[in-house]
Amino acid sequence: MQIDFFEEFPTKENLEKLKLVDWKCTVYLASPSLKKFREIEKEVKKMNKRVSCGYWPVLRKSEGYWLSYYSKRKALLRIIKELNRNKKRLVLLWDFEKPLFAPYLFITELINKEKNKKLISNFFKKARKHNIMIHLCEPSLRLKVSCDKRIVMAYSSLSLFPSFSLRKKIQQIKKLKNSSIALGCIARGILRIEPRISIARLEQDLSIVSKAGIKNAVIYRLGGLNKSYLTIIKKFL
DSSP states (O other), rough: OEEEEEEEEOOOHHHHGGGGGGEEEEEEEEEEHHHHHHHHHHHHHHHTTEEEEEEEOOOOGTTTSSSSSTSOHHHHHHHHHHHHTOOEEEEEEEOOOOOTTTTHHHHGGGGGGGHHHHHHHHHHGGGGTTTEEEEEESSSOOOOOOOSSSEEEGGGGGGGHHHHHHHHHHHHTTTTTSSEEEEEOOSSSSTTTOOOOOHHHHHHHHHHHTTTOOOHHHHHHHHOHHHHHHHHHHOOO
C-alpha cells in the first residue's frame, strides 16, 4: 500500500519527521500561496529526496480557510489566478470543506455560490493545461467535478462508529478508478480539539483498508509521526 501524509503546519519541527520516512511518498503541504509552497518544497527536497510534495492551498480563516462554494470569492479568485500562471508540474490538493471558522459566509457568500461553483468547475476542467494534477479531498463524494484523484476523509478519531464509517466510505471509493482514503488523526489540526487516534485503532484501520484492496491511504498528519505509529505504518507498506 502507498501511504502518504498531510501536513497542515509545515514548520521546521513538523518537517523534521520526514527523517522517519524511508519510502517514496507524497506529503501534502498547506500553504497560503503557490509561491510559499515552492519555497517549502525546496526545503523538503533537501531533507528527503524520496518525498514528493503536493500543494494544499488554504485561505485565511475569515475567508473560509478551505476551498468550497462558500469561500470568499476574492480569495478563490486569488488562489486560482496564481495557479493559472503555473508551468511546473504540480500536484494540487483541493480541500473541499465548509467554512466552519466563518459560518457567516454561508449567508454573505450565498449570492456568489453559483458563480463560485462555476469558477471551481472551470478551473478543474482546465487544470491539466497548466500542468496541474488535482487531488480532491472531501468528507464525502458529493462534489461532481472531474479530477485526477479523490481522497475521502475517514478519520476514526472523529467518529463515534469508526469501523462502520470507514467500511461505508471504502464501499463508496471502490467504485472509482483512482481514489484514496484519509486516515487519522495522529496529531491535532486547525481546530485544535481533534483527538488523536490510538495505535491499535490505526492498525485496525489500515488492516481494513488493506483487506479491501485500497492501494493508497493518506494519514493526517506528518507532524504526529512517531516510532509507535511508524511501526504500524510499515506493516502495510
